[in-house]
Amino acid sequence: MATMIGWGMQEQGWRKGPWTPEEDKLLSEYVSLYGEGRWSSVARSAALNRCGKSCRLRWVNYLRPGLKRGQLTPQEEGIIIELHAIWGNKWSTIARYLPGRTDNEIKNYWRTHFKKKEKSSQKQEKRKQQILKQKQQQQQLQLQLQQQQQVQQSQEHDIKAVFSRAETSTEEMSETYGIRQQMVLKNPNSEDQCMPNKMYQDFASWFDTVGDDGLSSGLWNFADDYTVAWMRQVCATN
DNA sequence: AAAGTTGTCAACCGCTATCAA
DNA sequence: ATTGATAGCGGTTGACAACTT
Numbered sequence: 001m002a003t004m005i006g007w008g009m010q011e012q013g014w015r016k017g018p019w020t021p022e023e024d025k026l027l028s029e030y031v032s033l034y035g036e037g038r039w040s041s042v043a044r045s046a047a048l049n050r051c052g053k054s055c056r057l058r059w060v061n062y063l064r065p066g067l068k069r070g071q072l073t074p075q076e077e078g079i080i081i082e083l084h085a086i087w088g089n090k091w092s093t094i095a096r097y098l099p100g101r102t103d104n105e106i107k108n109y110w111r112t113h114f115k116k117k118e119k120s121s122q123k124q125e126k127r128k129q130q131i132l133k134q135k136q137q138q139q140q141l142q143l144q145l146q147q148q149q150q151v152q153q154s155q156e157h158d159i160k161a162v163f164s165r166a167e168t169s170t171e172e173m174s175e176t177y178g179i180r181q182q183m184v185l186k187n188p189n190s191e192d193q194c195m196p197n198k199m200y201q202d203f204a205s206w207f208d209t210v211g212d213d214g215l216s217s218g219l220w221n222f223a224d225d226y227t228v229a230w231m232r233q234v235c236a237t238n
Numbered sequence: 239a240a241a242g243t244t245g246t247c248a249a250c251c252g253c254t255a256t257c258a259a
Numbered sequence: 260a261t262t263g264a265t266a267g268c269g270g271t272t273g274a275c276a277a278c279t280t
Contacts, residue, residue, distance in 0.1 A: 018248070018274090040265065056266070057249070092268060107269070108247060243279070250272075256265085 014043075014051040019058055023048060027055055028063050061102045068100035072109055080106055 019027075026048050034042075036059065039052030048055060061067075072080070076098055083094045091103035091110075098106065 016250075037266085052265075053251095053267095054249075060267095061248075089269065103268075104248075111270095112246065241280085243277100245277075246275090248272105248274090251270085253268085253270100255267080258264090259262090 013049070014054070015049040016054070019050075019062075023050065024058070024063060027058060031059055031063070061104050066100055067102065072101070072105075076101065077109075077113075080110065084110060 027042065027050075030042050030045065030048075039056040041052075042048065042055045043050055043052045050058075079097060080094060083097060087093050089107075089110075091107040095101055095103040095106050
């Protein structure tokens with residue numbers, strides 16, 4: 001009696017792993033002669049080195065006549081979504097309403113597609129939060145920039161007035177302006193950082209351009225959000 | 239072109255329900 | 260009523276293909 005682990009290996013004498021065309025042929029011939037059921041005897045009688053469970057699964061999911069192959073149609077997808085809303089993960093029950101489709105197929109479909117949507121929805125949510133945060137920061141920066149510009153204008157006015165009154169030299173005037181520029185360009189959020197005004201303005205104009213348009217058009221797909229929200233609601237009520 | 243990631247699907251595992259002895 | 264065998268179900272895994280970086 002062999003006891004090994006893994007597909008293609010044997011445990012308690014039964015073969016495991018992918019079915020060969022020869023095995024499929026043996027199983028199909030046996031079922032066509034004796035009918036479905038008695039899967040344990042299939043395993044013993046049909047010269048198949050497979051357990052009954054494995055035989056049944058192979059027949060039901062792959063060999064049974066009338067099985068459809070290929071992608072599910074949009075109609076079938078709709079049925080799955082609706083029935084899942086009613087029965088949840090009752091795959092075999094759902095499969096009864098989709099002739100030619102197996103519970104395994106439906107289960108795989110649901111898992112693949114629903115999980116994917118959930119995942120992408122999470123990404124979209126994260127991106128939304130990121131953009132919202134950026135926008136809030138930008139609004140704050142813009143406000144501070146406006147305040148600074150007012151201060152700058154006022155200072156320029158004062159300095160010009162001072163210089164025009166005092167009639168100082170060009171060198172002295174440049175030096176004074178340099179100090180003022182450093183003060184104005186200092187990032188209002190941090191005493192240690194120094195960000196050029198131009199950068200603030202560029203960022204502001206970029207966000208004004210991208211802002212809401214970006215949110216509602218290219219950055220994510222609202223249709224998907226609605227779908228996922230609906231599906232979640234439907235599942236929650238199940 | 240190669241390596242890494244993601245998607246798909248077949249098959250297995252463990253559990254429960256059912257039924258006959 | 261109990262017990263063991265079998266069928267069926269849902270969750271999970273592994274292999275491989277397709278796609279992305």
